[in-house]
Structures are given as C-alpha cells and as structure tokens.
Amino acid sequence: MNNWQDITQDRLVRPIHPGEVIADILDDLDINTTKFAEILGVSNQIVNEIINGQRAITVDIAIRLGKALGNGPRLWLNLQQKVDIWDALQSHKEEYEQVIALV
Known part of the structure; x- marks a missing residue:
C-alpha cells in the first residue's frame, strides 16, 4: 500500500x-x-x-501562515493534503478501486 493510503485510507474520521x-x-x-x-x-x-x-489552505496562505507562525509552509500544506486525500477517497472510493496498478 502506498504511504498516502496508509495515512488516510484506514481512518474512520476525517483528519483535522x-x-x-x-x-x-x-x-x-x-x-x-x-x-x-x-x-x-x-x-x-x-x-x-x-x-x-x-x-x-492554498500555497499562498501556507507561505503566509508559515512566516507568521514561524513553522514554514510545509506543515500547513501537509495538513491540508491529508484532508483533501481523505475527502477524495471517501467521495470516489469505488472509482479508485477500479484503477489498475501498473507497478
């Protein structure tokens, strides 16, 4: 299983x-x-x-947050990405199961 699936697929609740x-x-x-x-x-x-x-959180907002709070943009983008992936998996789970892995 891919790392992004490990982070989100088995979660029962949406990430924060x-x-x-x-x-x-x-x-x-x-x-x-x-x-x-x-x-x-x-x-x-x-x-x-x-x-x-x-x-x-957009890239622009992440940069602003990272500068204002002193923790850089990656934290904010990573948090948003977890939410986005989880939402997509919930909305399109059956479609994604039909995709064939090439490797």
Whole structure:
C-alpha cells in the first residue's frame, strides 16, 4: 500500500482541518481573527472561512501562515493534503478501486 493510503485510507474520521489548528493557535496567542488577517495580509473573511473549514489552505496562505507562525509552509500544506486525500477517497472510493496498478 502506498504511504498516502496508509495515512488516510484506514481512518474512520476525517483528519483535522488546518483551520482547527489555526483557531487553537489564535486562542493560545490571544489574537482575534481580524488582527490575524491583518498580520497575514488577507481579508478577515478568508481567515474565518479557513478556521470554519470552508476554505482550503492554498500555497499562498501556507507561505503566509508559515512566516507568521514561524513553522514554514510545509506543515500547513501537509495538513491540508491529508484532508483533501481523505475527502477524495471517501467521495470516489469505488472509482479508485477500479484503477489498475501498473507497478
């Protein structure tokens, strides 16, 4: 089995959306979403949609988050990728089972 399948396929629940992690960090830092949006240079709506799991982390947002929080963009992209893979596997599981492995 491929590594990405190991991470996501056997999970019974959806991985945590990166927005939940951001919400916890903002609580710990006692920063509201408006201030955080200013820090990132994006709209408050974007931050709220991410926190509410309604918007995915893009490369642009990952770079901004990584710089603002000091942990780099890869963490945020990896968290988002786990959610995206899990969602795709749930939505298209039967289709993916029909794909024949060449190697």
